[in-house]
Amino acid sequence: MLLYIVGIVIVVIGVAISIGLHEIGHLVPAKLFKVRVGQYMIGFGPTLFSRTKGETEYGVKAIPLGGYISMAGMYPPARAGERPLTSGTDAFPAEREYEAEESGRKRGGFLKAMVQDARTASADAIPVGAEDRVFYKLPIWKRIIIMFGGPFMNLVIAFVLFGIILSGFGVQTLSVGSVSQCVVAAPSTRTSCEPTDPIAPAAAAGLKPGDQIVKVGSLDAPTWEQVTALIRKSSGKPLDFTVIRNGETKTLAVTPLRTSRETVDSAGKVVKDSAGNPVTVKVGFIGVAPSYPLVKQPFGNALPTLGNNIGHDFQIIGTLPQRLVQVAQAAFGTEARDPNGPVGVVGVGRLAGEVTATQGVPWVDRISFLLGLIASLNVALFAFNMIPLLPLDGGHIIGAIWEGLRKTFNKIFHRADPGPVDIARLVPLTYVVVIVLGGMSLLLVYADIVKPIQLQ
Template sequence: MEIAIMAGQLILGLSILVGLHELGHLLAAKAFGMRVEQYFIGFPPKIWSIKRGETEYGIGAIPLGGFVKISGMIDESLDTKSMQSEPKPWEFRSKPAGQRLIVMLGGIIVNVITGILIFVALTYKNGETYLATRDAQYGIVAYDLAKQIGLKTGDKIVKVNGKEIEDFSDIRSSEVFLGSDSYYTVERKGADGRVQQLDIDIPNDFIDKLSDKKNAGQFIEPIQPFRVGEVVPGMPAEKAGLKKGDVIVAVNGKPTRFYHEFQEAVKAKTKKTITLTVKRANTPQPVTLRSAVNDKGQIGFGAESLLKKTHVDYTFGQALVKGTEQAFGVVYDNIKGFGKIFRGDVSASKALSGPIGIAQNLFGGVWMWDRFWFVTGLLSMALAFMNALPIPALDGGHSTLLLYEIVSGRKPSDRFLEGAQRVGMVILLGLMAFAIFNDVFKAVF
């Protein structure tokens, strides 16, 4: 079921974005009097189509893209027969370079607008809920990766790159991991009880380790008191009678005030039965789990943090500004991420994901509409950025050649355009094959 939900979200999200992207090309082309022969969501074989006027609208069986076929344009179909005749007034090639450029940028522009609208709507609807750094009063839990760079459990991170931070999540922001020469300023209590400040450098290639599958979730988190949230049916916690709202204060008599202490105590008892001491209605009572802790050190409940959270609601004007900043932040992060790859700070195999990786890591196996739209907005901006790259066969490649034509006054030959399209298709197919193979390899190994 989880696989079906992940696949369903990916297909729906991509279908919306691809449909809007190609619609941007179609509307721009028709606005300038160009003939649009086909508008398809998905690649052949064809599942369904209908013809309205001069255009065939349809759905393809492979839901990982789409296309618009404009008369007189050398595109991914590589249909060059029509290019051998004299240009017709309604063809792409007969229009001024400026109009052709707008047509090529139409899909990118629509994806940018879509991404901004999604982020603005989510910000206006939900506001923002976050853990303020001042409310992470117990400091951090430092897992293995954090310990490798010199952090310790109990440290309080007060600055990032010399700047005080309001939101605890900024500790794990793209500015930290995609930037260069980043560092934390922490407060640490010494053996004598005195608090000292010191800087902890973050290696430039640290994101390479962080993106490794085996290190997922193993960096830092706030030290947090907790209570039992949703209890999973059929798991040891539910069978033992653990209830939502219970506060676990000990495991086999060992006090566990904080969630990381509870996790460590339970993982030490993998495949064994344990007895919890819980506070229910302020009354301590034992709960014995007669089913063993599973191999992952889990007993089957979600933890609710008792740390105070800060919530902010935004007016529409504020949401418009903040949502736009978030949308373009995706593009900025993509640029910084590619910079990391080109500098060799992170390997492409860990940083790049194809459709399988996107479905697993972003959408997840539970359908939550807010998360679906957030990921769709993120993908819309990422799709706009990727399409803007000056690679032949992408919108950015076509636009680069059109800009050359506008500046130089010389139009590249049809033979050159055809060759560039072929090279671009090979590059894109190679990248897609790499991404899919990489997803499978990471999922298996």
């Protein structure tokens, strides 16, 4: 139980640090571009402690699952002469952007807090003389840098963690575990070869234990299930096995032999006929068993790993409605959870706890898994924040890009500068986004409790 809790704590700390660095990704360029930053906060809810340095209050809140910086004038005034609004950036959309007590306002509900983020007057009044140190007056490229700084920091964190995993721990790689020297026809139970037994195709072709399998036929980086299926249907047909042996790449032609093999059911038990004899089937056979040793990779291989994770997360986001329906069907029905589908904070904590507490698993593997989990969460933070909807970073970036396109269009046609885009008018859409995200979070929490994703 103690190890289970340790795993959860490690992930919570990792997430909190990731969020803190995400907000530093916003804070540093904002400071460099002279924008007045009133607060830098990790977490949301009640403030545990804070300290003011210069014009910025730095602090930690009770629930370490969010964070923000509050910048002066992130949204332009609705009409000329009004004061611009102070608001903030988020790593998660559920946090309050600033302390309501500072201006004497009462705390509102969740939706009210979101509206305050987009349209209500700032709790931190912009001091006299700082009217030009507001976000919306910055050149568009500077605004984009500030808003992209947070998600970019998540990419940096993920890249570093993936690099540590690949080069320091290694990754499980499909390899040849053992090679049979002969073919023993089913249903014989012999474990040794006789002179009359044919040589196993793998041994005849020169495959050796420890060979790293990188390609079989047209299958690049195949799984063992894919290799087995290809072998079984390729009796008498040569298959090229591309392997790495002692750092050298070799291609060996292996011709599966047609032989009898016992049929097994989905539970792995031998199927028997009415007379009690094993049911056999003619399939291709080469005589190898797999192994999955940890193989260290160059640090630079973290880049394609990062790219694959980004693509996977955007694919999930693109099919999110369908995947949420599947989660609901699993949570309220008999279907199993998709191990590659969305998972909530409860599910992530459970996975971390289970892996850390699993007996018989080397500590190297446990640590590697936890680092990989935190790296994947950072990729998810990047992908999630890049969704072009308020109050996410992607919404502010799209607003800046649209403003740039509008200014360019008007300049080409010699029209007056239309001024900044008032993205605060998207408050109704923000309501919808918040409601949807809140419902999604509740569904995932419920599913993670009643139908958690199982470790393979």
